[in-house]
Amino acid sequence: MSVVSRGYFDGLAQAVCDAARDGERSSLLFKAESSDFIRFNHAAVRQATHVEQAVATVALTQGQRRAEARVTLSGRLDADVAALRSELDTLRTMLPDLADDPWLLLPERPVRSERHETGTLPDAGRLVRCVAEAAAGLDFVGFHAAGPVVRAFADSAGTRHWHHVETFHFDWCLYHSADKAVKTAYAGAHWSDEEFARRVGHGAAQLALLAKPARALKPGAYRAWFAPAAMAELLGALGWGGFGLKARRTGTSSLMRLAHRDAVLHPDVNLFEHPALGSAPAYTAEGFGRPERISLIERGLATDTLANARSAREYGVTANGANPSETPEALSLLPGQLSDARAVAELGTGLWISNLWYLNYSDRQACRLTGLTRFACLWVEDGRPVEPIGVMRFDDSFLRMFGEGLVGLGDRAELIAESGTYLERQLGSLSTPGALVEGWKLTL
Known part of the structure; x- marks a missing residue:
């Protein structure tokens, strides 16, 4: 059998x-x-x-x-x-x-x-x-x-x-x-x-x-288009304690400023935990069912949190199907209005960021992330890819990037499946469009 x-x-x-x-x-x-x-x-x-x-x-x-x-x-x-x-x-x-x-x-x-x-x-x-x-x-x-x-x-x-x-x-x-x-x-x-x-x-x-020589960039602020794979890295890092009920109640969430309305994101930012969209199970390890969709950010404002059974019992709220670490398993950022087909033209002159890696928080309370560019990241000039860029480190606040810095989101979301196979194949996923951001800060 x-x-x-x-x-x-x-x-x-x-x-x-x-x-x-x-x-x-x-x-x-x-x-x-x-x-x-x-x-x-x-x-x-x-x-x-x-x-x-x-x-x-x-x-x-x-x-x-x-x-x-x-x-x-x-x-x-x-x-x-x-x-x-x-x-x-x-x-x-x-x-x-x-x-x-x-x-x-x-x-x-x-x-x-x-x-x-x-x-x-x-x-x-x-x-x-x-x-x-x-x-x-x-x-x-x-x-x-x-x-x-x-x-x-x-x-x-x-x-x-x-x-x-x-x-x-x-x-x-x-x-x-x-x-x-x-x-x-x-x-x-x-x-x-x-x-x-x-x-x-x-x-x-x-x-x-x-094949062309890499362009050496100076530290500074750049206009940048983040492809969905790069967006998945940014949103994945945001999920490390950013949306959990316990992290929110203990003040350790990277989105505390958003939760307290000391900061807001661009009105186009609508973020949900959406298990029905991916391949993750619709239940938890304790047997609780998961809602089809949980609102986390709507029109740039913080809404609900991910609450597992233990946190729900501790804080007297209703559990909503979160895993023990209260991290997303099917995070979904809704598309915007920028045409994906014209992404290079919309960028104009700046950086095409295909992938990021080694992300971490440089200042959790400010939701400030740092990491490196990876693979085919390109310099674009007048809407035309010109040459690759050398590996660069960025250090910028997600709240700034997707608040005042967000020009717009792409009009097509890509479902990016989790590729982990350690011990077992993973079923998590993340759905996100690309994003055009002004003033992205490269440090070295």
Whole structure:
């Protein structure tokens, strides 16, 4: 039986839920995948691997006491049922020695959700042929991950969640020399040979510019267009404590000035946590359902926060489906009015920023970020890309950049899937348009 099948999960769920005794609540958090991983170098296969794995977290609750254990599963239902029941017996012996957890909060009524989506994914042979044809003659270096991923939950109180998606993610670089490369990604549930070839071709067209000597920039303020990949880095950094309820209540959020209305963003900035837009599950590790959309910033003003169950209990508010760290999993910045097709013309003279990296806060309370430019960042003159720029460090406040500094947002949002595969394939995503900013501060 496949570890990503519904029948396998249902068998585990029944065993775990039936094991609860009077006064107890048992639960099963289930994660599984059947993934193909292919690594390329010089447009040729360098590593090909298939991984099928499943892990379960079982928990036992009695009153305000809760214990849990994580178990790697074999895929053999009888053996895995026995292993989970054994873990529950161990947890049962631990509960009397545990102190009450004052912030423990579980759903009061059964919650149910189901999402089962199948994709059109390329098999390994087709993918290799696509790369060989589209990247012929190019130094193509990339990593492809694809296949079904399952996240599911059940508890003895009647809550049931089933989340099955089939997705792919392909990250690659077209390498020129030294630190010069063009980075591209393609992700989704429905693969297109033509779209993949188009993206490779678009990157290849930029290699001629990278062959030119890099322009040395002086520190200062520049007009800059941030491509969606660069925007994803900025918004991702903003999510490190910026939107969480606990960070807001303890004064450690990077958006405290926005929350207190000491600062406002441009009216075009509308930011939401939007689980229904991406591939993330519609429930939490405790079994709470997630709203389809949570408003975080509207018309430049701070609105709601991400509240997980523990913070909700501590501060007496309603939980809204946040994860334990209260970080976004499906952040969505709504598009604006600037034409993406005319982005270079709208920029005029300034910087085209394709990617950023190594971001961190240089002043959290001022929401000031620092980081480096990366890959194909270009100098644009009179609406025409001229040459690459050398690696530069920026240091600027997000509140300034997207407040008084924001000229406008692009009219098309791009869904950027999280590419992490450490321990398991990630299902987070971020949707964002590009952005034109005046006065972006480069420091060295």
